[in-house]
Amino acid sequence: MTEDTLIRLIDVKRKFKLGDQEVDALRGVTADIRKGEFVVILGPSGSGKTTLLNQIGGIDHPTSGDVIVGSETISKYSEKELTKYRRRKVGWIFQFHNLIPSLTAGENVKLALEMAEIKQDQDEMTRKAMELVGLGGLENRFPAQLSGGQQQRVAIARAIVKNPEIIVADEATGNLDKTTGKQVIDVMTSICKEQGSTFCLVTHDPNLAHSADRLFIIDDGMLYENDQERMAMYGLA
Numbered sequence: 001m002t003e004d005t006l007i008r009l010i011d012v013k014r015k016f017k018l019g020d021q022e023v024d025a026l027r028g029v030t031a032d033i034r035k036g037e038f039v040v041i042l043g044p045s046g047s048g049k050t051t052l053l054n055q056i057g058g059i060d061h062p063t064s065g066d067v068i069v070g071s072e073t074i075s076k077y078s079e080k081e082l083t084k085y086r087r088r089k090v091g092w093i094f095q096f097h098n099l100i101p102s103l104t105a106g107e108n109v110k111l112a113l114e115m116a117e118i119k120q121d122q123d124e125m126t127r128k129a130m131e132l133v134g135l136g137g138l139e140n141r142f143p144a145q146l147s148g149g150q151q152q153r154v155a156i157a158r159a160i161v162k163n164p165e166i167i168v169a170d171e172a173t174g175n176l177d178k179t180t181g182k183q184v185i186d187v188m189t190s191i192c193k194e195q196g197s198t199f200c201l202v203t204h205d206p207n208l209a210h211s212a213d214r215l216f217i218i219d220d221g222m223l224y225e226n227d228q229e230r231m232a233m234y235g236l237a
């Protein structure tokens, strides 16, 4: 652990019960992530990516082990405390952007401020977030009046508008073409640097590895860093 460690995962395990079967989604994940790092976690379908992100992003509790963010052990939080943590401290970007269709782009972004109970400067913060993702002036469009890439950028604006310490992204470019996906990643990396947010992106796409400050590979519920053999399987070694 170093002085600027923001997130500590200590032997994090997550089991799911399915009838009389048990699924080991995370088998003991340990990692330190520093403040301001752009972390990419690469792994195939079913390897535990979403499960891991849910532990960091305040959606789920581990079965055992600890998740420490700053000085808070969030894995010990009650549901209520976890919800508060998620709303205030974490920006979530989902694979399918989950914008509310009956709200304009600007209103979708502003909703994140409402949820975080940030009352001041809502309009100004919204305008700035939309500008940062290159959508200045499109605040009044409804999601259906925007392209897929633009909608995904609104979802990024919604995640960053409250200047969260942590931004987690689950296959955020999975349904975009290569060029648009690259643009969306570039927007994310530059915002990460500008705001000093820590960014955790999970994906199955090795092309996104090049954007990372830190690259992890997740395989069957275990996390690996600098594992030459596994990196070679993705053409990255």
Ligand SMILES: Nc1ncnc2c1ncn2[C@@H]1O[C@H](COP(=O)(O)OP(=O)(O)OP(=O)(O)O)[C@@H](O)[C@H]1O
Pocket (backbone or CB within 6 Å): 016, 017, 018, 023, 024, 025, 043, 044, 045, 046, 047, 048, 049, 050, 051, 052, 204
């Ligand atoms: N709620 C659940 N109940 C039972 N098993 C689950 C549950 N959620 C996930 N799993 C199992 O845990 C493992 C990891 O799932 P997870 O969703 O984290 O994978 P993933 O890497 O995000 O996959 P994908 O790339 O397909 O989204 C899988 O075997 C999955 O079937």
Ligand SMILES: [Mg+2]
Pocket (backbone or CB within 6 Å): 049, 050, 051, 170
């Ligand atoms: Mg997933």
